[in-house]
Amino acid sequence: MPIASNASIKGIIGVAFCFASTLCVCADFRTPDFQQDILPLLETYCFECHGDKKIKGGVNFVEMTTEAKAQLHYKDWENAIQALHAGEMPPDAAEQPKASEVDLLKRWYQEVLVEQVIAKPALFQSRRLSAGEYRHTLTSLLGFDPEVAIMEAEQTQSETSLVLKLLPDDPPGESGFQNDTHKQPLTSGLWDQYAYITDSALNQLQDRGSPIWQKTLQYPWKNPEEAIKHITPLFQSFQRRAYRRPVPLDDSEHLASTIARASNPVAALKKELRVILMSPPFLYRGLLMDVTRDKPVLVDDFELAERLSYFLWQDMPDERLFQLAEQGLLHRKTILEKQIQRMLKDIKSRRLSEGFTTQWLGLGAMDSFARKQLPLAVSLKTQPIEFVHYLIHENRPLLELIDSRITFTNPHLAKHYAEDRKQIASYRKARGIELENIAHTRIELRHTPHRGGILTMPGILAMNRGPILRGNWILERILGDHLPDPPANIGQVQPNSQGKHLSFRERFSLHRANPSCAFCHDKIDPLGFALQDYNDQGGYQPWAKLPGKGKDRLTRTPIDTSGKLPSGETFENLIQLKKLLITVKGDQIIHHLTEQLMSYALCRKLEIWDQPSVRRISQAMHEEQAGWADLISEIAMSLPFTQTIVTSVKPE
């Protein structure tokens, strides 16, 4: 999605304008019209591969019959314009557009799909709590996490949370994040699971003699009127927390009187609690928000509190947020900012680091390591999470993601850190324990600078074996450049023929000589081959074994890790590449990170009208060399996060 360098494209387009105006004095500066100007060009140059007979790379221009439809596919347009700009599309073998035509397309894109887009909030959609959100909400509400009644053994996996055990995993939504549950309907199977969990939780509540239970049942028995007075505030508080907003007083009074007058108060209490925990406003987010319909408005204070707490904590708001919401103060910038800072300091913000990092970087791919050694696999997977958590927690500059002097390691991973491993406490496993999970310790990379940043963490390297997967991972996850799937008939890289000692890179360059491969591989390869000093297990091994002189001798040969980015910059090794990523690609990396984080915060896929906010934030962050907490804060105060439109009729 290389809007990459929106700024740089803009600059180049500006230059193009100058040329255009000198070459063609009669240049027309009205905004190009989609039907009149753009569609004919698409027909001529693009339809053949992208719509008519084939739909290459999943891009279908034939579908985009109107400007509105083109807007829906704004991501495809970002890619298309960049490819056009780089001369990658249309491919060399096909008919090439004239310079004026290229210019027309770029202008139309820039004006219609970038500059004229007006930021507006998305339509409001309530959604079911994800399994994790439901679990944490229930835990906060009741004061305990309903557990499964089993003992745990080391090195085995069993689900101890009853909620997680019984609720199916949330598949990633359109946004790619699991908290995007919009397309996950309630089913009767799920209903049964909720009912069972609720029952279990209420039994455990009774057994534990929790406050709501005990206090409610301590009411003055003799006098129902007194009892109602006693129970009403208890229920009002419980309902407010369960529904994440206050309920009308008569609602709570009604519940209180039902219990106070019941012949079996315990059963009545249980029943009322069960109704609350199974009702839509508990299971769903945002059902009770009451704002002016059909126009952009600020979400109300309670919705804002909920958005904040589920974004930063995966949990319901705490008492402080409730209070501020009740006072109507939460939308005030200074107060909002202060709350965000407070919430990020809370231990619960780890759920943001874990949830976001895992899904954004695709760390789920490391789950297959679990077959080797569970504690090792856990160490590999938690290392990047720990690192990102540190970046957020200490508000480190955004681009320290790429290079940093700080990392986290534990004895399972210590071998990758040479001298620096001395900074972690020596570990001796207890007698009779074969392997165990060990927490990470923060270390400073004094002797192993080649390990700085996320790209060279052993787990990240090991989950992407080989230069192609690694290059593609960086493009997709860090730079946000999503490439189409490779064609099915790519074949294998040929082994060395007898007597030849070509390196993998040399043999690969023969393999990819086909010009149609170059479009993607020019992007993938320089990034991937720069990481060739790291082996499949993520170990640092800056040499290859190649047959040397004498019989059966292997010599260590340095590996060629140099490369050239499609934009022209060259580098000798990974250290230089990292510098380039930070300097030349910094804006692109921050743009992508902003998009991802915003998508996670909003629990939905971003739309074109979110893009102005994304661009504004990412540019400001880049210019200010802002930190991770700053970015989170900006997103939580942005228009898409704080505003909405509630429709009263079906939107078109």
Add this chain to the structure above:
Amino acid sequence: MNWRINRRSFLRGAAGALLPLPYLNLMEPTAQAARPAEPPLRFLTLLKPNGVHPPSWNIEGGAESDFRMSPLMRPFAHHKEDLLILDNMGDFGFSSHSNSTRRFLSGHHQHTQGPSIDQLIADRIGGETPHRSLELTTEGLFPNQVGCSYISYDRQGAPIPRESDPQLIFDRLFRNPMSHPRKRQEMRSLLDRVNEDASALSRRAGYEDRQVLDQYLSVVRETEQRLEHIQVSSGPRAGIQGHKRPGRPSNLDEQVDAMLDIIALALWTDSTRCITYMLGNSNSRMIFDFLGVKEQHHYLSHFFRNFSRSNIDGLLKISLWHMEKFAYLLDRLKGYQDHHGSLLDHSIVLFGSGMGHSDNHTATRIPTILAGKGKGSIRTGRYLRFSENQQLGRLHLTLLEHFGINQTSYAGSTRPLPGLDGSPYEAYTERPFASWIRLEGDTLTVQGRLRLSDDLSEAKVFYVDVEGKKPIRVEVAFKDFHRFNLAYHCGTPVILQGLCSIREGVPLLHKITKLTSLFGKKPGSQNG
């Protein structure tokens, strides 16, 4: 930093296909079994993890109906008349943990594409009960070798999810919310209330919210309809009154007892007739702190590799606990009257492991015990030591026959195992040897079978059995124990010479000067 990585992501990650999760089906209506006129035959298995410590497990010498239970068998010695102890079961060679787990119920470690016998049996007899079968365990998944966590496999040889939470199983069996009258009533009133509330909410809602609420209301209506169509039971199922839902266990012992209680109750109430239960993964990493043992079971089970006196003591404590659990299960099964006998009389219980020696992983002399008379088809109270190694598949073929499943072969075995019903079989014959004692001054020489003390709390004490005389007690310093490798010679006839003292009128060998193995077995050539 006290946190854990989200285990769920591991459980349900890329390895998902290999790590099936239990589908609990807590609310699915289940049929009520009518009390049959004749007692049904049940099949139950109990896996003992990590093989055994052979010197304490193996029975040496003795005859089919006149034998001495080994020290490890003492916890269930009072059930001797209900047991058929099989010896010389196994395969050639060594076995990984994962292979041995497969072997236990699938007959052979290479039988990976077909069903385990419990599943064949469940297919045959499971249709008549509310629950076809139960697959239970104690421990979580061991992802390094997934195979260690499963003994039950479906027809494609894929592992069947198992459940370890006694409360969930209890609810699934006995508190089915859909058929339980009180639960139905609760659910009905819940549905009424939420229906009312959601409808009221829907009238005020915006467009998108109405979509969500409609979806919610349609699920409520669907659940109401399901409730209407389920056959209602007349009350709690016969027999479970007085049985409380298990509480949250505070240690493994309580968890396993709770599960064993449920197993017996499930069989007795005819909720199911086929259950498999693993006392742990076959390479169990469990720590038995409630026994005062701090080391992981698997570490201790390598008693030779990780040799120390205290490790052996720890291992034996754990092994005895496994045996106590087996005894407890048999107690429970005997405690239930079933028609004109006990539940155990109408069951076949298979207890054992998939490997023999827990340190060197040999697959020979795999501990295998059948308990219960199988409605008269099994002649218990005997010890069968076969002349040669018998593949478990042969036993399985025979067990299938007992359940009316006649196959020509199972897991590569084509001949059923003889002898279970009292039919003739080829028994192991030991080379005869004489036993005697000679005392010259304070030097004692004794010839006889060396064995471990019956009391495993003094597992460093050995005895030499001498016919017609009291056994000679051997209690030596660690140096001698180690130098003469007493544990290794356990079960075999030896000539032992050493210094002797008399304690309480009984001769005691306290210093060994010479040990000769009578038949000259070389180390490593024999189990133990």
